[in-house]
Amino acid sequence: MVFDLGFDFGTSGARAIAIDRSGTIRARAQTPLSAQTPEVWRDALFFLLEQIPIAVRSHVRAIAIDGTSSTGLACDRAGTAIAPPILYNDRRAAAILDRLRAIAPPNHLTISASSSLAKLLWACHSGYFAQNTPLYFLHQADWIAFLLHGQLAIGDYHNALKLGYDPETLCYPDWLFDAVPAAIQLPEIVAPGTKIATIRKNIGDRFRLPPDCAIVAGTTDSIAAFLASPARQPGEAVTSLGSTLVLKLLSRTRIDDAHFGIYSHRFGDLWLAGGASNAGGAVLRQFFGDRQLAELSEQIDPNSASPLDYYPLLEPGERFPVNDPELAPRLAPRPESDVEFLHGLLESLARIEGRGYQCLQTSGATPLTRVYSAGGGAQNRTWSAIRQRCLGVEVVASPQTEAAYGTALLAASGAGS
Numbered sequence: 001m002v003f004d005l006g007f008d009f010g011t012s013g014a015r016a017i018a019i020d021r022s023g024t025i026r027a028r029a030q031t032p033l034s035a036q037t038p039e040v041w042r043d044a045l046f047f048l049l050e051q052i053p054i055a056v057r058s059h060v061r062a063i064a065i066d067g068t069s070s071t072g073l074a075c076d077r078a079g080t081a082i083a084p085p086i087l088y089n090d091r092r093a094a095a096i097l098d099r100l101r102a103i104a105p106p107n108h109l110t111i112s113a114s115s116s117l118a119k120l121l122w123a124c125h126s127g128y129f130a131q132n133t134p135l136y137f138l139h140q141a142d143w144i145a146f147l148l149h150g151q152l153a154i155g156d157y158h159n160a161l162k163l164g165y166d167p168e169t170l171c172y173p174d175w176l177f178d179a180v181p182a183a184i185q186l187p188e189i190v191a192p193g194t195k196i197a198t199i200r201k202n203i204g205d206r207f208r209l210p211p212d213c214a215i216v217a218g219t220t221d222s223i224a225a226f227l228a229s230p231a232r233q234p235g236e237a238v239t240s241l242g243s244t245l246v247l248k249l250l251s252r253t254r255i256d257d258a259h260f261g262i263y264s265h266r267f268g269d270l271w272l273a274g275g276a277s278n279a280g281g282a283v284l285r286q287f288f289g290d291r292q293l294a295e296l297s298e299q300i301d302p303n304s305a306s307p308l309d310y311y312p313l314l315e316p317g318e319r320f321p322v323n324d325p326e327l328a329p330r331l332a333p334r335p336e337s338d339v340e341f342l343h344g345l346l347e348s349l350a351r352i353e354g355r356g357y358q359c360l361q362t363s364g365a366t367p368l369t370r371v372y373s374a375g376g377g378a379q380n381r382t383w384s385a386i387r388q389r390c391l392g393v394e395v396v397a398s399p400q401t402e403a404a405y406g407t408a409l410l411a412a413s414g415a416g417s
């Protein structure tokens, strides 16, 4: 019996899932992250490893790690972080966007305060890193994997997209080298799932992992969640019905449209095109608790369309599928009946989802054939039926939605490489 192990480092916690060769979960562990620091990540990694039963641990074939997108850190030659990591939600890089605009191609996806390239340039120019020191700049997943394989600095092309790496030509573009100071060493980029090395001897001995256990290149937490779903064919998509509405569609063609915040990740021979609306479940939660949502939904007839036309936002501003920073939430008129009100909200969110997939297709993505659902709203069968009517394709709850499961599958895919 062999197992593959995936680790997910998310915004509030870290999880590990071990699967067997049939994809069945054989062990799992989780821990909260008290802070987002390299020490906390390392302790969480080792804690999670210890929680996996020895019977499983001692037969692990491959390990992969996902991390939050655009969380980056600089380290020295020994792999020691030289400053606190710059986290996914850090906006300080807004200060250097004009500088980035002057060097990057127009509308490039790195021209955003949340991109790792903007964060790196901000850190270099603000004195955040010690000057003139040779440094490695890594993403969170790269650095955590380094703890296991010991090679500096190797990254994957999912995490590296927002660093400016070109997933089409599979290299860093020339303009990037002009922008980044020579003292900064960017990670060598490989495909997610590529075997990087076997486990470091001291770590393997300490946790009783097999000496030939492979550490493979990881991915971002949101792509890991996509990988957890069965979607693998062009036209298949995953809608995440969490606090916000996030759409990811597998496409034969690469599409990028900065106006709508649309960009594509390389996904083997395909492209994973995505867009994120600010509308979503957070607005449902403003009005109803989760139990109430389930009970009221049972009373809705999903076959009849609600005449109510809302735009459920928490605050003004939308990027996708309409780009309008001033777009106001529209939640009136509210009928007396809560069932009718919820029907209107779910129907309106389904229309936004439909418009989102339309927007991806209008930009050139492969037409939608099937949608898998993930997130808090995925189990709502009434909503699935409404969505199926609005989208005109089959809507199925994804049997697995955890990022750590997707990362375990990624480890399995790389086990033989």
Ligand code: ADP
Binding pocket: 241, 242, 243, 244, 280, 281, 282, 283, 284, 285, 290, 293, 294, 297, 374, 375, 376, 377, 378, 379, 380, 383
């Ligand atoms: P996130 O991780 O983005 O915060 P989750 O995936 O945990 O979100 O989902 C939470 C959301 O799911 C909440 O906004 C909640 O309103 C919504 N939700 C929970 N239960 C249901 C339900 N039965 N129907 C529709 N939405 C639901």
